[in-house]
Amino acid sequence: MGERFAVGIDLGTSTSEICVFRHGRPEPVPVASSKSVVLPSLVALNSRDELLVGEEARGAVDVPGRGVRESKRLMGRDVEIPLGSRRHRPPEIAAIILRALKESAEVYLNQPVREAVVSVPANFDDVAKRATFDAARIAGLEVQLLVAEPTAAALAYGLTRLDADEQLLVFDFGGGTLDISILEMMSGVIEVRSSHGDVALGGKDFDDVMISLLKQRVIQSVPQVRLSANLDRDLKDRAERAKVDLSSRTTTEVQLRNVGATATQQIDLDVVVSRDDYDRHCSELLSRTRACLRTALGAKGVRPSSVQKILLVGGTSYIPAVRNIIEETFGKQGSADVPADLAVAMGASIRAAQVSGLLDGATGPVITDVAPKGVGIAVVEVVGDRRMLVYEPLIRPNTTIPFRTRKTYRLMSSEQDAVNVCVYQDSTGRARYPEDAVLMKEAVITDVPCASDGTPHAIEVLFQYDLNGLIRVEGTIPATGQTVVIEEKANAAVLSPEGRAEAEKRVSELWQSRPEAREFRAVIEKAERMLGELSGTSREAIRQAVGELKAAIESGDAGATRRLGNRLVDLLYDCEREEE
Amino acid sequence: MGSDYYQILGVASTATRDEVRRAYAKLVRESPPERDAEKFALIRKAYETLSDEAARRDYDALQAHGERVSELVARAHASMAAESWGDAERAWKEILVLWPGSHAASNSLGLCQLELKRWADARRTFKSLTEVAPDVAEYWINYGLGYARESVAGDGTGGIEDDQLLIKARNRFKVAIGLDPRNAMPYLHTARTYVRQGELENALAWFDKAVSADGGLDAADLDTLDLRCAILARLGRRDAIAVEVRRMRSCLPDEPEARKYIASRLVRLGLRWSEARRFDLAHWFALEASLLDPAEETTCDFRVFSGRMAAAFRDVDRLRGDPAVSGPLTTRALYVLGRVSGSIPDADADDRASVRAYTTALDRASSAAIIEDILGLRRRYPALYDLDDELLGHVLDFVGRRSGIPVPKVARDPGRCPRCSVFEDWGHAHGCGKSSRDAAPRSSRREVGGGATASPPVPTPVARPGAASPRVTAARRRGGGTGCLVLIAAWIGAAAALALVTFAGY
Numbered sequence A: 001m002g003e004r005f006a007v008g009i010d011l012g013t014s015t016s017e018i019c020v021f022r023h024g025r026p027e028p029v030p031v032a033s034s035k036s037v038v039l040p041s042l043v044a045l046n047s048r049d050e051l052l053v054g055e056e057a058r059g060a061v062d063v064p065g066r067g068v069r070e071s072k073r074l075m076g077r078d079v080e081i082p083l084g085s086r087r088h089r090p091p092e093i094a095a096i097i098l099r100a101l102k103e104s105a106e107v108y109l110n111q112p113v114r115e116a117v118v119s120v121p122a123n124f125d126d127v128a129k130r131a132t133f134d135a136a137r138i139a140g141l142e143v144q145l146l147v148a149e150p151t152a153a154a155l156a157y158g159l160t161r162l163d164a165d166e167q168l169l170v171f172d173f174g175g176g177t178l179d180i181s182i183l184e185m186m187s188g189v190i191e192v193r194s195s196h197g198d199v200a201l202g203g204k205d206f207d208d209v210m211i212s213l214l215k216q217r218v219i220q221s222v223p224q225v226r227l228s229a230n231l232d233r234d235l236k237d238r239a240e241r242a243k244v245d246l247s248s249r250t251t252t253e254v255q256l257r258n259v260g261a262t263a264t265q266q267i268d269l270d271v272v273v274s275r276d277d278y279d280r281h282c283s284e285l286l287s288r289t290r291a292c293l294r295t296a297l298g299a300k301g302v303r304p305s306s307v308q309k310i311l312l313v314g315g316t317s318y319i320p321a322v323r324n325i326i327e328e329t330f331g332k333q334g335s336a337d338v339p340a341d342l343a344v345a346m347g348a349s350i351r352a353a354q355v356s357g358l359l360d361g362a363t364g365p366v367i368t369d370v371a372p373k374g375v376g377i378a379v380v381e382v383v384g385d386r387r388m389l390v391y392e393p394l395i396r397p398n399t400t401i402p403f404r405t406r407k408t409y410r411l412m413s414s415e416q417d418a419v420n421v422c423v424y425q426d427s428t429g430r431a432r433y434p435e436d437a438v439l440m441k442e443a444v445i446t447d448v449p450c451a452s453d454g455t456p457h458a459i460e461v462l463f464q465y466d467l468n469g470l471i472r473v474e475g476t477i478p479a480t481g482q483t484v485v486i487e488e489k490a491n492a493a494v495l496s497p498e499g500r501a502e503a504e505k506r507v508s509e510l511w512q513s514r515p516e517a518r519e520f521r522a523v524i525e526k527a528e529r530m531l532g533e534l535s536g537t538s539r540e541a542i543r544q545a546v547g548e549l550k551a552a553i554e555s556g557d558a559g560a561t562r563r564l565g566n567r568l569v570d571l572l573y574d575c576e577r578e579e580e
Numbered sequence B: 001m002g003s004d005y006y007q008i009l010g011v012a013s014t015a016t017r018d019e020v021r022r023a024y025a026k027l028v029r030e031s032p033p034e035r036d037a038e039k040f041a042l043i044r045k046a047y048e049t050l051s052d053e054a055a056r057r058d059y060d061a062l063q064a065h066g067e068r069v070s071e072l073v074a075r076a077h078a079s080m081a082a083e084s085w086g087d088a089e090r091a092w093k094e095i096l097v098l099w100p101g102s103h104a105a106s107n108s109l110g111l112c113q114l115e116l117k118r119w120a121d122a123r124r125t126f127k128s129l130t131e132v133a134p135d136v137a138e139y140w141i142n143y144g145l146g147y148a149r150e151s152v153a154g155d156g157t158g159g160i161e162d163d164q165l166l167i168k169a170r171n172r173f174k175v176a177i178g179l180d181p182r183n184a185m186p187y188l189h190t191a192r193t194y195v196r197q198g199e200l201e202n203a204l205a206w207f208d209k210a211v212s213a214d215g216g217l218d219a220a221d222l223d224t225l226d227l228r229c230a231i232l233a234r235l236g237r238r239d240a241i242a243v244e245v246r247r248m249r250s251c252l253p254d255e256p257e258a259r260k261y262i263a264s265r266l267v268r269l270g271l272r273w274s275e276a277r278r279f280d281l282a283h284w285f286a287l288e289a290s291l292l293d294p295a296e297e298t299t300c301d302f303r304v305f306s307g308r309m310a311a312a313f314r315d316v317d318r319l320r321g322d323p324a325v326s327g328p329l330t331t332r333a334l335y336v337l338g339r340v341s342g343s344i345p346d347a348d349a350d351d352r353a354s355v356r357a358y359t360t361a362l363d364r365a366s367s368a369a370i371i372e373d374i375l376g377l378r379r380r381y382p383a384l385y386d387l388d389d390e391l392l393g394h395v396l397d398f399v400g401r402r403s404g405i406p407v408p409k410v411a412r413d414p415g416r417c418p419r420c421s422v423f424e425d426w427g428h429a430h431g432c433g434k435s436s437r438d439a440a441p442r443s444s445r446r447e448v449g450g451g452a453t454a455s456p457p458v459p460t461p462v463a464r465p466g467a468a469s470p471r472v473t474a475a476r477r478r479g480g481g482t483g484c485l486v487l488i489a490a491w492i493g494a495a496a497a498l499a500l501v502t503f504a505g506y
């Protein structure tokens, strides 16, 4: 048995990280293939149809149909992503990234990793959360718990600040989403009070602004240009680099090659973009950012001056104009107490340590989180002088989880033979009618027998948020024992057992096509050839080693593969030497 | 035991908010949510209640007086159900003394005060309620009613003070609309304030907003459409009423039962007008009802009746300025004839005096004058004459015989349709097969209405298809009296209050 550890993963839109918690603190794990602790969330096939993940995929990822970026934005959606000759579901792409992270940790720890806490945006919907569970299972990982990204970041901050008594705001601006959480720290308890976000605002959108700005420049300088067909894709990388560049400098030069053509020539162009200019183009994104922040503060009526600390998390929070918004609002700068790109993964590993009992209230902080969305059902109520269908809130937005509540209603008449339980979500806390909320799912109890005594049946509705922030609603008619259960949308995006088996097969086949997976192939071939010539104990030892190595490769266990591969190399080396 | 929040957190009932927080933090560190969800839920609930000032006050109140409060609530509800508003008010007051944070109790208290017509008290109640719970539309509506109802309850002279009340009421309703734009009530109440002020066009517009408040047209909008019809009638907008009837129809599925139901509602609207002696308006509704439900006899009868009355009314108006008919005598004659032929058994002293006066007048007048008068009436005002043709016919016969003056007989056409007779503009909607040309002025009214001749036929309320409607109430059966009587009485009291639109509510 090795020492005890816990693992946390930040599965990000643009970058992903994995941390190991041991010896009482989180350690970022270097990615096996690159030595960096940050794994770009990129998946691609090279020209030999080999699978590339992370930094190594960067060169190939923008070839149409052969690479995937920002697949997190598709989680929970019913779409297929083409990759070479195959098509994949979003969780499969996430699974590939998770697998790369998992194997890095296995190499780092020299132990198998079977479970982890995975972070998700605070405002991820239930289907996307389920898809994340699917992704982990496909990658051979058990999700111990999902943790909201800003919550994880706060935990990373709070780990060593047990005495803090302050109001904290986490501003988590990543590649695809903006999440803002307001927390209160008191005597070692970190309490998330509210969480608000824009699920469709992130670094990607800032890249898009840069892309269109660059295109504008090209058209300005060469009005008669025909822009090349895949220009947006081609420019993506350079645009992102230019954007990042402007975070530390006031101008940046972008070299554009072959962006289009006129009748006579191809266009190459060097463009200088200033920070001011870029900021102006970003004004719409910036005002959305401001609006999001305002709503987040409004949710609990928090005055900016009462916020003692602002944690900036996520790459997009490096953008100076974004930092300005923070300063304008709070009159102070965001803190750099936690590393912006690693805080979430660190926090996730701390959460994993809490869940697996490595860390408890006696030794570390305790955290409580909220479900940002309210939940309710549609019921008939008399409004003014008429019966109307209204939204009945059962759980308010930003309720601390886990939470459960039960309420009893009556059917409308004793002869009513079916009830429709419609579950809605409301993130404003102000929904009054079903139209103001978002229908999550509905379920019908049919064939309800007549109430013999003439009083309409009672129907009991149980609402529940679990620690993952997943909703479960149960409607029961006690008199007849009939029950319906409502969980996340039974959507095609959430995999059935068969679907998952197929997905696992597809991913595992892809995984086999990684260049690393081929690493020991030559050695195995050599060993198998040698087996025929050998005899006795060394033959048996090599046969066994080959078998184990093959099994390890098959199972995708990188740590074991490496270990067993090296052992086989040693055996063969000794064997050769003996023969000489 | 385990359910006492102070015990759960292990703090004194005097604990400060900070002590509550600290106690909570300590407990959560021992039982974090991932370890023991149920225990955490308990701690959390206690903490949320005790760390929130208002919630803690409510909790304390109910811990201390919970039993008494639920006793009182039950009593208050019972009193309200029995309309003993004073008792209910006292109960709610006591509840609020024990449990000052209860919004529902304040609201109920205010409602009782409204019923007791103690406007200022009610307003004070709702004012403070809307201060502590500013986002509940219902409270704002009730607050507004505190103003609106006072205006209605006043002496009815209107005036600036009334206007002020109504404006204040409208402002409250407006807040309610902002909070809950789909609740039809505040629109309706606003419309009524305009009715109060005689701003009918504004009222129409607000009734329309009430109709569309909750989205499309549905059965619940029928009452509001009724009100719009009433106003349109008052404004004399015949065509607009037809449009409104079409909207009523689209509130319900297009089925015969639904059409019958709408027709019955229209007849009821018509009845209200005939009670107000506006038979012309009553007739509009009768016509619309007949169109929807041509086979229904009572509807048809009402149409015939209201048409006849409307025509007679027009005749009366013309008659007043007509020198060719000797006014005083004829009107007297008609009045008394009406009385004599009518079904009121014990006419009061005034009536008896009138009878005497008439008899004297009749005695003094020459037979020729009487005959000329009645014949002139028949010639020029057939509708009026028709109302009591039998009696007038008798008088003619009698005076003719007495004086020897030959009186021409009225030829009766036995083939006339009894139902369409009066309505040349109408045609034979009930399908009797006659063209309107055949529909010469009427036959005996006895054929039309049966026994209770002139009292309008009472439509049988038709249940709305689908859900049983609580709004279908039986139309009141009106008391006796002949058409003639009704007509003349109305005319004699020339300034009869014609515009009577009764709006429910207030």
Ligand SMILES: Nc1ncnc2c1ncn2[C@@H]1O[C@H](COP(=O)(O)OP(=O)(O)O)[C@@H](O)[C@H]1O
Residues within 6 Å of the ligand: A010, A011, A012, A013, A014, A015, A016, A173, A174, A175, A176, A177, A202, A203, A204, A240, A243, A244, A245, A247, A313, A314, A315, A316, A317, A318, A319, A340, A341
């Ligand atoms: N210095 C920087 N200035 C501006 N944007 C940056 C910078 N560094 C990273 N980013 C952007 O941040 C995003 C990635 O942030 P990250 O925290 O990794 O998000 P996620 O976890 O969602 O992938 C990308 O859009 C990237 O371009």
